[in-house]
Amino acid sequence: MNKVELLAPAGDLERLKIAFTYGADAVYIGGEIFGMRSAAKNFTKEDMTEGVNFAHERGKQVFITINIIPRNEEFEQLKSYLLDLDEIGVDAVIVSDPGVFAFVKETLPNMEIHISTQASTTNASAANFWYSQGAKRVVMARELSFKEIKELKDNCPDDMDIEAFVHGAMCMSYSGKCVISNYTTGRDANRGACAQPCRWKYTLVDEVSKGKFEPVVEGIDASFFFNSKDLCMIEHIPQIIKSGITSLKIEGRMKTAYYVATTVRAYRMALDEYYKNPEHWKFNPMWLNELKKGSHRDYNTGFYLNKPNSNAHNYESASYIRNYDFIGIVRGHDLKKNLVIVEQRNKMNVGDKIEVIGPFKNTMKATIIEMYNENDETIESAPHARQIVKMKLDIEVDVDYMLRKPIVTINTI
Structure with missing residues (x-):
């Protein structure tokens, strides 16, 4: 049986090593440039080299994020960066911009390329387009249900990987395409500098009612009306695998080593239990309880089971739960x-x-x-x-x- 991949975030070298130690099959990391998490500590060339060697010695893989939308003048720097990644021996790069995709193909024809969730792939035609251009993997838009993912996978080549987020923070904007941070703070979310204004407290004013304050949700002081709950799919391992998802992605390159350890460990236990007897897998509440012992927001299932309603947001607080x-x-x-x-x-x-x-x-x-x-x-x-x-x-x-x-x-x- 081909087992799915458990893909973990790593914001620095310690978290990379912890992710592999606790059961990840692969990690995704960012270098000091071209990544969507500029506030993360990220990896120097030396740390990246050590991390890749650590992974390969254990039969694991390291993917590098190059998923910002770059400006013209940045492509010269991108070439030298790609050559460094090739020298280090990274296993794949994650891109969202077609220009970057073409540039990677031209500079490193043998480099494996994954299409980022920022590319908003929601249908088989788009996935097949990327595959025809040479992409090995497509990361699904976060707005898809199990049914839609299975339909997409059934209409794509068997050797094309399907990756999807199964755990972590959710963005209130479509596939992460948000300009609120840029507008409010001058920090560009699409270049890795999001200030997370979706977690701030707001007041909604009804212009028609001459400045009257209006509740967003009836009966609730909904001051945090952009604030999405966290995604958690550990109760749905069989549906994930049967939908055709081949890589289960955990969000959180900004999170701590403890978060990485607890999250990877819980999903590793759930997956290993599934493969012991797939037809009789039974959810163990202990796995979810372990996830709740890390810092988190309230959990929900995102778009997987149906379109989210008001229950997918926490309107009353943006604080993390820490027990x-x-x-x-x-x-x-x-x-x-x-x-x-x-x-x-x-x-x-x-x-x-x-x-x-x-x-x-x-x-x-x-x-x-x-x-x-x-x-x-x-x-x-x-x-x-x-x-x-x-x-x-x-x-x-x-x-x-x-x-x-x-x-x-x-x-x-």
Whole structure:
């Protein structure tokens, strides 16, 4: 059975390595230029080289985003950038602009090209056009249902890959084509600098009623009426695969290493369980619960099951939901003292009851019994960002395991 690809985001080298460690088959990353996430840390040439080597040693792949809409003067720089990517050995480039597509074909005839979701591919004719020009993969517009994707796939060549977003933030504009950020802040969303004004609070004024404030949704103070809920399709693995999608894409190059680990891990578990017995796959609520232990907005199914209605937006708040703090990542062991070496990410204390996650492992519960600083001095808490601590836990953990603890809300009433 040909298994689908699990494709993860990586905003830097650490997240790339975490994505592969936790079960991704491929990652998509951006270099320091030509990507749609200019605010992400992104990859230098040196980091990209290390990341590609890390991937290839494990039989994995790395795709590079070149999906902005460039200006004339940028094509000279694009040529040298493409030659660098070829030298590094990246597996594919992701493009949305026809001019960039043609330029890649001319400069690197053997480079695999994927058509970005920004190209708004919604039909088989468009997909076949890109295939006839030499594209290996087409990323679906986010506005398609399972039925539409299956119809498209059934009318395209068997060896053309179909990629689709299955998890992460949703853009309120059609396939990400938004000019609100440019208008309000001068930051061009189509060149990787979106200020996310769709998450801001607004007031709607009815001009006909002489400045009367009108509710967008009856009975709700809908101040965040552009604010889309996050996409989550982990409950629909069989439908995803049967629709013909061959690559399941997770959104989030701006997200943390913890987000990458928790999301990849949950989808990896769900996919692996599916392939054990496809006809009798059963959704495990634990997978969704794990996704909810990362920072997220309320979830919905986007366009996959039907056209979204008012339930696809959160009109009352644009805040993320955070029920757990990511407190540390295991970096190694002090074998002489039988201690775990942890890089702190949020405050932790001796006595904390925590959870530990690892790749291809069920969630474990643990207690921090003892902690020491880098000078082996006893400490009761680790409050400093990214400080290295040694600790004694009541379970065994490995490198790259992640520690988290519930956020305790104190009722002051």
